[in-house]
Amino acid sequence: MGDLRESKKRETRQRISDVATGLFFARGFDAVTIDEIAAAASVSKPTVFNYFARKEDLFLDRDDDVKRLLREAVGERPERQSPIDALRRLVDSLGEQKHPFARIDSQTVGWWRVVAGSPSLKARVHEIGDEATEGLASLLAGPKPDGRARLVAGMIVLTWRTAYGEAIRVFERGGSVKKANAEFIALIDRGFAAVHGLAASG
Secondary structure (H helix, E strand, C coil): CCHHHHHHHHHHHHHHHHHHHHHHHCCHHCCCCCCHHHHHCCCCHHHHHHHHHHHHHHHHHHHHHHHHHHHHHHHHHCCCHHHHHHHHHHHHHHHHHHCCHHHCCCCEEEEEEEEHHHHHHHHHHHHHHHHHHHCCCCCCCCCCCCCCHHHHHHHHHHHHHHHHHHHHHHHHHCCCHHHHHHHHHHHHHHHHHHHHHHHHHH
């Protein structure tokens, strides 16, 4: 019975998220209300907030995935692999899976256009980046990371964010999917090379 209940909760959450995302793509994030999302998903407004603490979470609902992927990459890496190499391998693994975190195409570019059109979404994206940096610093150096660990973590997050943003710009200027993804990987490599240099100097 408990498994069935949890399954229904996951289905309801996913349905609300999918409905909200469709409305945001069609009309823009700021133009859609929670009341409209609830009605379209056939749930009450309180039910929406039972699953999503704030409106931004309806669109940016994968921040837990970010934390999990980073945690697994560092915590489950082979014994002799450095955390930085494990995170670089994570990028390749996500790319092979065509995961949205490491893929540039019309769908992911459309998603970021919705973010770019909303000040509150852009602010939340930056918050998620800050949270990822702090969490990654703790993964690298324990519960009380020092300044160097925070710098390394910040560089990794900034590298990923910058590579993604520049690859999107390549695509929007008429570049092919292949060219955009090549730009993503090229900047990832340059950023991680800098991170390696910083780590080695310590």
